[in-house]
Amino acid sequence: MANFAKPSAPRFTVEVYQNAFLPAGGRDVHAIVNVTATGGATARTPAPGGAAVVIMVDCSGSMDHPPAKLRGAVEATAAAVDTLRDGTGFAIVAGTHQAREVYPGAGRLAVADATTRAEAKEALARLTAGGGTAIGTWLGLADALLRRSPAAVRHGILLTDGRNEHEEPAALRARLEACAGRFTCDARGVGTDWEVAEVTGIARALLGTADIVADPAHLTEDFTRLMEHVMGKEVADVSLRLWTPVGAEVRYVKQVAPSVEDLTGRRTEAGPRAGDYPTGSWGDESREYHVCVRVPEGGRVGQEMLAARASLVLPGPAGSPPEVLCHGLVRAVWTDDLAASTAIDTQVAHYTGQAELARVIQQGLRARRLGDARDATAKLGRAVQLADASGNEDTAKLLAKVVDVVDAVAGTVRLKAQVADADEMALDTRSTRTVRVKRT
Secondary structure (H helix, E strand, C coil): CEECCCCCCCEEEEEEEECCEEECCCCEEEEEEEEEEECCCCCCCCCCCCEEEEEEEECCHHHHCCCHHHHHHHHHHHHHHHHCCCCCEEEEEEECCCEEEEECCCCCCEECCHHHHHHHHHHHCCCCCCCCCCHHHHHHHHHHHHHCCCCCEEEEEEEECCCCCCCCHHHHHHHHHHHCCCCEEEEEEECCCCCHHHHHHHHHHCCCCEEEECCHHHHHHHHHHHHHHHHCCCEEEEEEEEECCCCCEEEEEEEEECECEECHHHCEECCCCEEEEEEEEECCEEEEEEEEEECCCCCCCCCEEEEEEEEEEECCCCCCCCEEEEEEEEEEEEECCHHHHHCCCHHHHHHHHHHHHHHHHHHHHHHHHCCCHHHHHHHHHHHHHHHHHHCCHHHHHHHCCCEEEEECCCCEEEECCCCCHHHHHHHHHCCCECCCCCCC
16 A cells, blocks of 8 residues: 655545455456545635536426425525535526526636625526426536636536436537536436436536435435535546556456446546546545456466556646556465465455446336336345345335335345335435445
8 A cells, every 4th residue: 555645635545455366377356446535625624726616407397396396496506505615616507408607697607705605595596497408508508617717626516307308318428528527517306207317327427426306305405415525525637547567458447435336438548558547526535446457368376466556646737747646556366275266355245246236226127117027026136135235224225115025135025016206216316326345
């Protein structure tokens, strides 16, 4: 384990958990890379370079049915504005089939203080619902506003209550590709008429979180918590860099805590035999990544090699090399000891199970929607079994609203005849959340 940090920046550390032993001829090395940042920003300590936030509020016609949705959105956004730290750049966008600047206007960001917070809340109070939904335009305006800011941490919060019906799916995908790497974004669906895949897709593309707020009365609590989290960010544009020796290759990289996100396809080349995987902005927090590396053929008993070097890096000024925040090593050792080579590291086993849990929940819900009761029962039964074995109590509670659990240990369940839309959507949206392994 190694770590480096500027005195004013968070201190990053890396720990690697793995069973380095392979049988003769074995090639796939698995490791959990734990990254922890400490000593960084808090809600009262401004981030170096500052922060900028754009809140996108759905103001389409459906937000007035019932009126509590728009009312809840306005109150929640006002609470989020109150949570902004002095000096933070911010703007509010109203989203319909087009995007409109609510505050401050003129293509700029306001600077948070007592006066601008009060003005923003006055502007929010005048919002009305009407029109359609074209989320890509909202993101486009947010991107344009944030690009004008010199802030180090650039963030969006997006709220919608419906499907993206006034924009082609390809247009939204193109907008997400354009915004990726420019800012992070948390997405929330209020009520039950929105599309889980759209909201989670936005959050996934922009390295944010997604969730359901079924009752508009709970929006204020959720938005306040979101903004507090954003205000705790201090370092942006951090990448996980993996270097592999000649003949070795990265098979996949997945964030596995606090949620499962596959980063494999997001690799950008970073020099000979090195690739960067985006991790977004960091405050005081810990995340874990499952790295699988395929080493060269021909490993002999007793031979040892460096399979990969994992580093956290920040881009340097133009023309200068990136700053290495910390690094850790992934090893491979060939042995003829069967017990050593077949043992699975506790961390690897745990997070492999958590990734399977997320996958079988999504497969089970898909089968249920298609009317395949047999497959849905099998997949959701396996999910109950995995949740019970790993101690993932939150997911177990969500599953219990969709199936009747007969035997959690064996994974024996019965599909419920009637399931509330909000309960199914909550399970779907939160299926990728994981619990950490209990370390001794």
